[in-house]
Amino acid sequence: MGKRPNEFEQMAITVPEVRRFVNQCGGCGSVGVKPDAPDEFTRFAPLGPGLRERIGVLALDDRGLCEMCGRWLDDRTAHRPA
Numbered sequence: 001m002g003k004r005p006n007e008f009e010q011m012a013i014t015v016p017e018v019r020r021f022v023n024q025c026g027g028c029g030s031v032g033v034k035p036d037a038p039d040e041f042t043r044f045a046p047l048g049p050g051l052r053e054r055i056g057v058l059a060l061d062d063r064g065l066c067e068m069c070g071r072w073l074d075d076r077t078a079h080r081p082a
Contacts, residue, residue, distance in 0.1 A: 009055055018051065023058045027069030032058025 009031040012022050021037040024030070033052045061070045 012051065012055060021051075022055075023060050025058065025060060025066040025069055026064040027073070028066065030058055030066050032056045035059050 012018050013024055013031055021034055023032055023034050032055055035057050037052070039052075058066060060066060063070065063073070065073065
């Protein structure tokens, strides 16, 4: 079951100018700014500066999962019988 984004996070993932700089975990639904997003991107965003501080940074692995969901999946698959 995923986390439901709050109102501010929901705006961040729906505004096209901001969406390209935002990650959303495919497992839990957590939302955060991409680690490699340029600092100046928020001056063009309707959400204003300080987006990185408001919703935080979220790195995703190659599966599109945050660190916690990735660890959970790795633990579940490591213990699966062959």
